[in-house]
Amino acid sequence: MALKNRNALKTLFTGGVIPTKENYADLIDSMLNRKDDHFFGVWQQGKRYCQGDVVIYGKSLYLLNIQDVEELVLCPGDTLPEDDQQGEMQQQKVYSTQETAPADPLCICSDIPPPDDKERWCELQLEVDDRDWEVVLDEEGGEPLIVHQIRARIGMGTDDPGTRLQVSGSAGDIQADPDGSNPTVSLLSRGERACRVDWSLDETVQYLTDSLGYAFFRQPKPSSESGAKPKGMPAPTLLFFLTEEGNRPAAGVGTDRPKGILHVEDEGYGRLVVNHRKGNEAATVLLVNCTDGGNGHYLLSGVNQNYAYWQTDASQGLRIIMGGSYDKLSKEMGQGLTAVAVDREGRVGIGTEKPRSKLEVTEANMGSVRVDFSNDNVSISALNERPRPQRPATYHALGVDDEFATLITDAPSGFAFKAGRQTAEGQDYAVDINQGEIVGYLTRTGRLGLRTPHPPEDFDLHVNGHQLSQTAYLETNGKRIVSDGKLDGAEVLEQLQKLHPIYFNWRSSANAADAGRQIGFNAQNVFECFPELTRQLEKDKTVAYGNLTAVLTAAIKEQQRLIRELDQRVSDLEEQLHGKSENL
Structure with a gap:
């Protein structure tokens, strides 16, 4: 025979079914x-x-x-x-x-x-093995507290409980129902507008209510003066309110009238609203200054299908401020280092709150970089703003007008062009203008030096290396030069005898790599013969090889004169010899 519960026994004695002997035996054993x-x-x-x-x-x-x-x-x-056979x-x-x-x-x-x-x-x-009872010990006295696990409906304040546990009072009901698909607790209020809130537990906690929303309050403790009994409790403080408006959720912190999906109200200080109801169909965050001196200025940030944006009506525009540690923040807003500033005219300043151009990047006591659209043209300027007694502040500007692109500077030595070093780990060469090898100079007077260690001072064009050209013309007409005499051919020819052409190779310091074997003169030898063909460059002498043409021309002319004289003398001698031979 088997023990059966009430529902199983009821099925054995339903209408129209004749119970069997075994059914009655199950009934007897189950009682x-x-x-x-x-x-x-x-x-x-x-x-x-x-x-x-x-x-x-x-x-x-x-x-x-x-x-x-x-x-x-x-x-x-x-x-x-029955099994006892001992009569x-x-x-x-x-x-x-x-x-x-x-x-x-x-x-x-x-x-x-x-x-x-x-x-x-x-x-x-x-x-407790049969799980009908649960024994809980008192933590203080160690006495057993016995709790009977019953399966029944319990009503407090009602004789007809609707769930396993129902507590009824004048304000409403509390119902607990652990028998459904999920355990559920319900609160029901009474009055003109009855409301209900249910919460159940599954993988997530679910809350459901037909009231205006969910409100969370903090009740302050009653206070008394001089030991007198307080007349009443102070009004509770609203902490959080959750509701819906137009089928959209709305949460309010410090307010029961949220104007967006999230509304934080701090009376006397400020207001924060996420997705304002009167927005422009974009995801937005609205921050309003509610202090006495704030003038109601707002900061609105948002993003739509095209772009993200910031917007404000503050009198001085936008600021991005870098502050110190959180514990040292000043009570006043705006304290700290301004990293980026945008004024109401759209000028952007990095390191300054008062940009002078459309974009200005400034480092105090160092310099600035400005992008400017004034003066009818576009320009980018770098300013060295750390003047010294001998060197005032300087600038370098790059711009373009209707016809030309322009480089301009007031630096005393003009422009220097360098070949920078290769990028290396731990080295930030990209912003170090004091590194690299000099490629060329362009002085304020227009002198050009290529691969020279110093700006050109003695030459309009100073090339420390090879020069390749097809034709070079010198403007030596009467408008440019004044004649100072003619070369003496005999003297020139005599001095040429002292010149010694040589083979040579450039040293590595000359920056003339792959030049190979060369033919030329030693500058000191040229100076001793023709000092006019040399110029002193610091401690070194240089040779004007192009001007040797005039020297060679004078020497050739002198040689040609000598040749003509010799020819004439040879002719005269031949005629004399011929005349003597005829006389014989």
Whole structure:
């Protein structure tokens, strides 16, 4: 036979179905039998109880346990178990340690004392293995606290609970329902407009209400002066309010009238609104200055399908300020280092709050870079603003007008062009203008020096290297030069005898790599013969090889004169010899 619960038993005895023997056996085995199970409910005065019977007395369960009875005793009228084949056993046999057994030791009749008699009754210590009871110990005293796990509907303030637990009062109801798909707790209010809020627990906690929304308050503690009893509690402070408007969620911090999906109100200080209801269909954040001196200025940031933007009506535009540590922030806004400033005219300053151009990047006591659109043209200017006694502040500008692109500077030595070093780890060569090798100079007077270690001072064009050209013309007409005499051919020819052409190779310091073997003159040798063909460059001498043409021309002319004279003399001698031969 099987034990069945109430619902299972009900199905065995439904209408139109004839119960079987087994059905009745299941019904009997599933019922509590006082005779077999020894449970007699609430103790009653005068009722007969036998060894092992259990009763309810007060708020506890008690077991009848007579100390001098060692085994279970059969009362008159009891029958032996069916499997007991010892017919010799007497129904009224008593197992006792006493020499003389009582007249009727099998039963305790009406003269039995109540269960508070500790000699005959013992209070049951319930086990929890069957999960019908749960024992919780008191943390302070260690006394057991017994909680009975019952499956029933409990109502407090109502005789018709709608859930497993319902507490009803004048203000409303509290209902707890752990039997659904998810455990649920519900609050119901009474009044002209009844409202309800439910929350249930699954993988997430779900809240549902038909009220205006969810409000969270903080009730301050009552205060009293001079020990006097306060007249009443102060009004609670609204902390958070969650609602919906136009099928869109809305949350308010410090306000119960949120103007956006999030509205933070700090009275006397400021207001923050996310996605303002009166926005332009873009995701926005609105910050309003509500202080007395704030004039209601706002800062609006947002993003739409095309761009992100900042907008303000503050009198001096926008600022990005770098502050110190959070603990050292000043109570006044705007304290710190201004990293970026944008004024109301759209001028942007980095390192300055008052940009002088459309864009100005400034480092105090160092310099500035400006992008400017004034003066009718576009220009980018770098300003060195750390003047020294011998070197005032200087600038370098790059711009373009209707016809030309222009480089302009007031630096005293003009322009220097360099070949920078290769990028290396740990080195920021890209912004170090003092590194690199000089490629060329362009002085304020227009002198050009290429690959020279110093700006050109003695030459209009100073090339420390090779020069390749097809034709070079010198403007040596009467408008440019004044003749200072002619070269003496004989003297020139004599001096040329002292010149010694040589083969040579450039040293590495000359920056003439891959030049190969060269032909020329030693500058000192040229100076000794023709000092006019040399010029001193610091400690070194230079040779004007192009001007050697005039020297060579004078020498050739002198040689040609000498050749003509020799030819004439040879002719004269030949004529004389011929005349003598005829006379002979």
